[in-house]
Amino acid sequence: MAILEAKGVHKRFGGVVALDGASLSCERGEVHALLGSNGSGKSTLAKVITGVVAPDAGEIKIRGKVEAPRSPADMRRLRVAAVYQDLSLIPQLTVAENILLHEEPRGRWGFIDSKALRRKAATAAEQFAEALGRSIPMDELVGNLSPSEQQTVEIIKALARNPEILILDEATASLHKGEVDALFETITKLKAKGCAILFISHRMEEIFRFCDRATVLRNGQTVGTVKLSEASEGDLVDMMVGQRMDEVRAGRGQATRGKESQEGPEKFQREGSQPVVLRIHNLRAGDGAVRDVSLELREGEVVGLGGLQGQGQSELLKAIFGALPLESGRIEINNNPVSISKPMDAIRNGIALIPGDRAREGLFPVRPVLENLNIASMHRRSAAGFLRARREEAAAGSIVSDLQIKVEDLSHPVHTLSGGNQQKVVVGRWLLNGPRILLLDDATKGVDVHAKSEIYAIIERLREQGAAVLLYSSDDLELVTLCDRVLVLYEGKIVETLSGADLTENRLVSAALRLAPSGNGSEISPGRAYDTGRDNMGRGGLHGVS
Amino acid sequence: MESAESVGTRTRTNLWQRLLRRHLITVATASLLVLAIAMNAILQSDFFTPSVIRSNLTSFVPLVVAAVAQTIVILAGGIDLSLGVIITLVDVVVVRLIGTSSSPTVLALCLGAGLAVGALAGLVNGIAVAVIRLQPIVATFATSFIWSGLSLLVMPRPGGQVPTFFYRGYRQVFLGIPVAAWIIAGVLVLWLIIKRLPLGRYIYAVGGNQQAAYATGINESGVKIASYVLCGVFAAIAGLCIVADTATGDPFVGAPFTLTSITAVVIGGTRLTGGVGDAGNSVIGAIILGLVTNIIFFANVPSFYQEFIFGVIVVAALAGAGMLTTRRRSS
Numbered sequence: 001m002a003i004l005e006a007k008g009v010h011k012r013f014g015g016v017v018a019l020d021g022a023s024l025s026c027e028r029g030e031v032h033a034l035l036g037s038n039g040s041g042k043s044t045l046a047k048v049i050t051g052v053v054a055p056d057a058g059e060i061k062i063r064g065k066v067e068a069p070r071s072p073a074d075m076r077r078l079r080v081a082a083v084y085q086d087l088s089l090i091p092q093l094t095v096a097e098n099i100l101l102h103e104e105p106r107g108r109w110g111f112i113d114s115k116a117l118r119r120k121a122a123t124a125a126e127q128f129a130e131a132l133g134r135s136i137p138m139d140e141l142v143g144n145l146s147p148s149e150q151q152t153v154e155i156i157k158a159l160a161r162n163p164e165i166l167i168l169d170e171a172t173a174s175l176h177k178g179e180v181d182a183l184f185e186t187i188t189k190l191k192a193k194g195c196a197i198l199f200i201s202h203r204m205e206e207i208f209r210f211c212d213r214a215t216v217l218r219n220g221q222t223v224g225t226v227k228l229s230e231a232s233e234g235d236l237v238d239m240m241v242g243q244r245m246d247e248v249r250a251g252r253g254q255a256t257r258g259k260e261s262q263e264g265p266e267k268f269q270r271e272g273s274q275p276v277v278l279r280i281h282n283l284r285a286g287d288g289a290v291r292d293v294s295l296e297l298r299e300g301e302v303v304g305l306g307g308l309q310g311q312g313q314s315e316l317l318k319a320i321f322g323a324l325p326l327e328s329g330r331i332e333i334n335n336n337p338v339s340i341s342k343p344m345d346a347i348r349n350g351i352a353l354i355p356g357d358r359a360r361e362g363l364f365p366v367r368p369v370l371e372n373l374n375i376a377s378m379h380r381r382s383a384a385g386f387l388r389a390r391r392e393e394a395a396a397g398s399i400v401s402d403l404q405i406k407v408e409d410l411s412h413p414v415h416t417l418s419g420g421n422q423q424k425v426v427v428g429r430w431l432l433n434g435p436r437i438l439l440l441d442d443a444t445k446g447v448d449v450h451a452k453s454e455i456y457a458i459i460e461r462l463r464e465q466g467a468a469v470l471l472y473s474s475d476d477l478e479l480v481t482l483c484d485r486v487l488v489l490y491e492g493k494i495v496e497t498l499s500g501a502d503l504t505e506n507r508l509v510s511a512a513l514r515l516a517p518s519g520n521g522s523e524i525s526p527g528r529a530y531d532t533g534r535d536n537m538g539r540g541g542l543h544g545v546s
Numbered sequence: 547m548e549s550a551e552s553v554g555t556r557t558r559t560n561l562w563q564r565l566l567r568r569h570l571i572t573v574a575t576a577s578l579l580v581l582a583i584a585m586n587a588i589l590q591s592d593f594f595t596p597s598v599i600r601s602n603l604t605s606f607v608p609l610v611v612a613a614v615a616q617t618i619v620i621l622a623g624g625i626d627l628s629l630g631v632i633i634t635l636v637d638v639v640v641v642r643l644i645g646t647s648s649s650p651t652v653l654a655l656c657l658g659a660g661l662a663v664g665a666l667a668g669l670v671n672g673i674a675v676a677v678i679r680l681q682p683i684v685a686t687f688a689t690s691f692i693w694s695g696l697s698l699l700v701m702p703r704p705g706g707q708v709p710t711f712f713y714r715g716y717r718q719v720f721l722g723i724p725v726a727a728w729i730i731a732g733v734l735v736l737w738l739i740i741k742r743l744p745l746g747r748y749i750y751a752v753g754g755n756q757q758a759a760y761a762t763g764i765n766e767s768g769v770k771i772a773s774y775v776l777c778g779v780f781a782a783i784a785g786l787c788i789v790a791d792t793a794t795g796d797p798f799v800g801a802p803f804t805l806t807s808i809t810a811v812v813i814g815g816t817r818l819t820g821g822v823g824d825a826g827n828s829v830i831g832a833i834i835l836g837l838v839t840n841i842i843f844f845a846n847v848p849s850f851y852q853e854f855i856f857g858v859i860v861v862a863a864l865a866g867a868g869m870l871t872t873r874r875r876s877s
């Protein structure tokens with residue numbers, strides 16, 4: 001008997017249809033993938049199951065019994081827990097307080113027993129932190145954590161609720177391979193205990209590695225459920241995008257072409273001959289989060305920043321963009337020293353930074369999509385200081401169709417878009433500014449396969465036009481796919497540069513952990529979670545179809 | 547693997563720095579308090595004599611309690627623009643009920659009725675915000691007219707009296723400490739109790755991120771209503787203190803407390819957007835405001851400059867608090 005069943009779920013938000021007859025069924029001990037492109041209704045369905053969103057029609061059965069939950073608290077009692085895509089943490093509370101929010105152990109007089117709370121939270125964190133090989137600071141305010149640390153806390157929070165049905169809505173979007181491995185271990189344990197896990201992710205390799213079956217949504221409707229042992233990535237993408245498959249193939253072809261050309265010797269010639277656009281000398285920033293970094297970025301070059309999460313990659317990008325004050329060091333653009341003390345200076349110098357942390361650094365949630373897209377490049381389209389609505393609409397319209405942003409109307413507030421579509425708005429805003437130097441800070445987080453390849457194609461186009469790109473990604477595959485070379489950071493310093501044949505996912509992982517290079521990667525981490533089993537499907541991943 | 551383990555601690559500051567940063571606001575507010583006390587003491591030679599301390603505390607109490615009331619709703623992400631008139635309503639209802647009676651039992655019942663009036667007014671505000679889902683500013687601005695209308699119905703013009711032992715008692719010293727100080731201490735203890743109950747945690751959570759609180763299973767409407775009811779009860783306590791202080795009723799007495807309580811909250815470093823702050827700091831903020839009024843009085847400033855200077859000092863204090871909170875943004 002299915003432990004979780006959803007049947008014919010409908011949900012509208014104003015004029016927008018989010019769910020239009022979505023169904024799924026999930027067994028005990030099963031990891032069930034929920035797939036679909038951005039805006040197809042995955043998060044909405046997840047929220048209907050946890051009671052956050054009330055459906056217009058349809059039914060939810062838990063353990064065979066129809067439930068009509070009226071609030072998340074009701075579903076909590078049925079042992080349903082979730083990691084939400086738009087995080088459900090309170091930034092002003094500490095990690096421990098967040099993990100046990102609404103589960104506080106009570107002492108005498110009904111007071112919160114703070115000691116017991118810390119202890120319980122630490123225990124909950126342990127089972128996951130152990131696999132992670134890293135401690136989690138219990139007394140830090142959640143708002144001071146990096147996106148991937150917050151993500152980890154959110155996962156621990158869900159696990160601490162001891163769920164029988166666990167929903168992971170893009171819980172891995174800002175996680176690195178090591179952390180994903182840790183999550184995988186935890187999921188395997190839960191599975192053995194008979195839990196059901198609903199897993200939402202845009203990273204195909206994770207789907208094949210974690211999940212038993214997959215249900216695909218398109219435009220709010222369930223297209224079908226397949227056994228993953230019997231399906232290929234191509235089948236799934238077909239189901240996800242329907243008739244758009246040909247376009248997807250074309251887009252992906254473009255994206256992978258860049259990669260293939262890197263493998264030839266031609267790439268090294270290009271590196272030597274093109275003028276240097278951005279040069280950084282001994283840069284230090286963010287209280288030593290970035291230390292002594294020097295690098296050169298040439299015209300038409302895509303350079304990656306690798307390493308474990310939180311090794312100063314984001315801080316480096318922010319410092320170049322003027323969002324973080326330089327403590328020492330120099331920045332030269334086109335061989336001229338520049339002083340960048342605030343983002344406006346950077347923008348004037350043709351720099352754009354696309355952040356992955358859209359909630360904190362990217363969007364104006366209640367403002368229309370149109371404004372959000374135009375805000376960085378308004379001056380390009382204004383006349384005598386006045387805004388030109390027609391030109392703004394044209395510019396926004398073109399980027400919306402390029403990136404396939406799913407939005408009913410440009411006047412809708414951006415917070416009503418699905419997570420991935422919000423991220424595309426952030427990307428689109430900076431692409432509209434025609435940057436000469438493009439900095440990406442995990443910019444494709446939560447973006448679906450199709451749009452990702454679209455973004456890759458745009459990066460490729462910009463590179464051909466002579467732009468230089470410096471990018472950080474928590475997705476190693478993205479670094480390998482896009483970059484000419486990758487600088488691996490450790491504790492704020494560049495410890496290794498990988499390029500050409502050395503630029504593989506295995507080498508990235510071992511360099512990040514500062515291990516000696518190894519041939520097949522099996523020695524990378526004795527007895528640890530960093531197994532490289534994923535290599536078998538690495539090529540079967542993003543560009544498997546070609 | 548050792549290398550990977552050290553990662554988590556690298557960017558963490560040491561414990562002392564962290565404590566200082568966490569309590570930066572308290573430290574800043576406390577320094578401001580010391581400064582205000584010093585200036586006041588310089589201008590007023592008998593500032594530290596017991597009788598002056600007592601009379602100062604007595605006059606500060608209503609604002610201190612009102613500031614605690616306002617902090618609670620602000621922490622939960624709301625605001626109460628009707629707080630001043632709730633104080634008025636409690637004031638006139640209590641004086642009207644006491645009438646000419648001088649029996650302690652009647653007095654106790656009347657004080658209880660005052661608290662109930664405050665709680666009820668808070669409940670109405672809470673329902674307007676959490677159930678009818680009006681914006682807190684609009685909702686409480688609207689209800690403020692209801693409370694002030696009711697006050698005028700109960701008592702059209704200042705008057706009435708209270709038993710002598712009541713207003714005398716308010717100025718007494720008990721166990722070597724003025725009653726006013728006991729009241730402040732009592733209010734702080736109440737606040738600490740609230741803060742240690744799950745409700746206190748949920749008030750911060752709802753003010754910090756309402757959707758997240760809801761998704762975590764917290765009854766966010768319930769928490770908001772509770773915050774307004776608590777605010778009403780504390781406002782009522784402030785009203786009772788005013789009755790004891792003035793020994794009479796006045797249908798206009800509370801109005802200024804709405805804005806001064808918000809000012810005290812901000813000087814205390816509580817963020818108006820909710821989720822960050824502490825009622826303890828608002829108590830200090832309220833005392834600072836009281837001292838500033840004293841300073842201006844004793845500095846012999848011509849009366850037409852008094853408001854102006856009061857305004858300048860308050861803006862400076864607010865700017866100081868603001869700078870401390872925004873300076874940390876880039877870190």
Ligand SMILES: Nc1ncnc2c1ncn2[C@@H]1O[C@H](COP(=O)(O)OP(=O)(O)OP(=O)(O)O)[C@@H](O)[C@H]1O
Pocket residue numbers: 013014016017018036037038039040041042043044045085406415416417418419420421446448
């Ligand atoms: N609160 C809301 N108000 C208006 N529209 C909404 C709201 N929430 C979701 N939608 C719309 O419902 C549709 C489905 O959104 P949903 O977040 O479920 O997509 P998703 O499959 O999770 O996408 P993604 O992969 O980008 O996270 C989208 O078109 C979105 O714009």
Ligand SMILES: [Mg+2]
Pocket residue numbers: 042043044085169418419420
């Ligand atoms: Mg989603």
